[in-house]
Amino acid sequence: MLRIEHFYWVLAAFLLYTGWRNVRERRFAHAAFWGLIALLFACGEPVLLASKAGDKLPAQLAGVAVIALALLATRMRREHIAEAPEEQRRASALRLGHKLFVPALLIPLVTVLVVLFGAKLHVGATPLFAEGNITLPALALASILAALAAIAITRERPIQAAAEGRRLLDTMGWAALLPLVLATLGGVFAASGVGEAVAALVSAVIPADSRVACLLAFGLGMVLFTVIMGNAFAAFPVMMAGIGLPLLIQRHGADPAALGAIGMVTGYCGTLMTPMAANFNLVPAALLELDDPNAVIRVQLPTAIPLMLVNLLLMYWLVFR
Structure with a gap:
């Protein structure tokens, strides 16, 4: 039976390999960080994913490790890590052609298939996947299958996949961890009552009887919280608990499906504007070795702002129908 913990162990092995390579290159802060x-992850405690801590590692030690990660991040530096010569990469791309897209396309395809049909798969009388949320195990399995497909298509040694993954991870540096950290903030904020505080603040500042004012507060709040937290998934539970549910849905009768769908897309406009969305905005700048780390954001702003205005208009037209 496949559980998410099994994939944590695979990820832990890859991170240990990354740390070992950094030790060999005398980049000790990087090695300690990934280690x-x-x-x-090896202890089943991806605290950065806000999973239940304390099963195999005392919560206090996990907390100390997270603080140590923050301190180590200040010692990490971005350096160019050698890769295959450009001529070799171009020749490989020409030889493989469109086959290069197969591993990338396998990830969403396998994920969707496992989510839809994974619960029906059995090995004898034993379910292939454990009960509960199957999405993360599906994505993890799809990623492993995509890596195996890439090895088969390129005919490279399996260790090359780990080496290239390590090169990418070290190129991104500590920013690779931001999506994991930021994705937890929405749940933490919602559990700590931030949604209720937002509702009280909005009710005191704007006319709660005006559905236009509430809609603007919800949409712009999604953008603002996404800019702060770097993740629309983190912003959504806060804004829905604070404005969407009590004011728009319950008081003004907004359609929950339309409000949720367009509200999320509106939040993604904030993703285009913030360095906190590291995987979208900082990582490409690092991989392209741009001198300006905010170059990607500057290019995206002319798209993000009009798109935000269009989404606000769509919400007004569709959620109150």
Whole structure:
């Protein structure tokens, strides 16, 4: 039976390999950083994903490890890590052609298939996947199958996949961890009552009887919280609990499906504007070795702002129908 913990162990092994390569290159802060994360995942404690801490590692030690990660991040530096010569990469791309897209397309395809049909798969009388949320195991399995497909298509040694993954991870540096951290903030904020505080603040500042004012507060709040937290998934539970549910849905009768769908897309406009969305905005700048780390954001702003205005208009037209 496949559980998410099994994939944590695979990830921990990859992180340990990354740490070992950094030790060999005398990049000890990087090695300690990835080694600590490997320890958390190997113990089944991806605290950065806000999973239940304390099963195999005392919560206090996990907390100390997270603080140590923050301190180590200040010692990490971005350096160019050698890769195959450009001529070799161009020749490989020409030889493989469109086959290069197969591993990338396998990830969403396998994920969707496992989510839809994974619960029906059995090995004898034993379910292939454990009960509960199957999405993360599906994505993890799809990623492993995509890596195996890439090895088969390119006919490279399996260790090359780990080496290239390590090169990418070290190129991104500590920013690779931001999506994991930021994705938890929405749940933390919602559990700590931030949604109720937002509702009280909005009710005091704007006319709650005006559905236009509430709609603007919800849409612009989604953008603002996404800019702050770097993740629309983190912003959504806060804004829905604070404005969407009590004011728009319950008081003004907004359609929940339309409000949720367009509200999320509106939040993604904030993703285009913030360095906190590291995987979208900082990582490409790092991989392209741009001198300006905010170059990607500057290019996206002329798209993000009009798109935000269009989404606000769509919400007004569709959620109150």
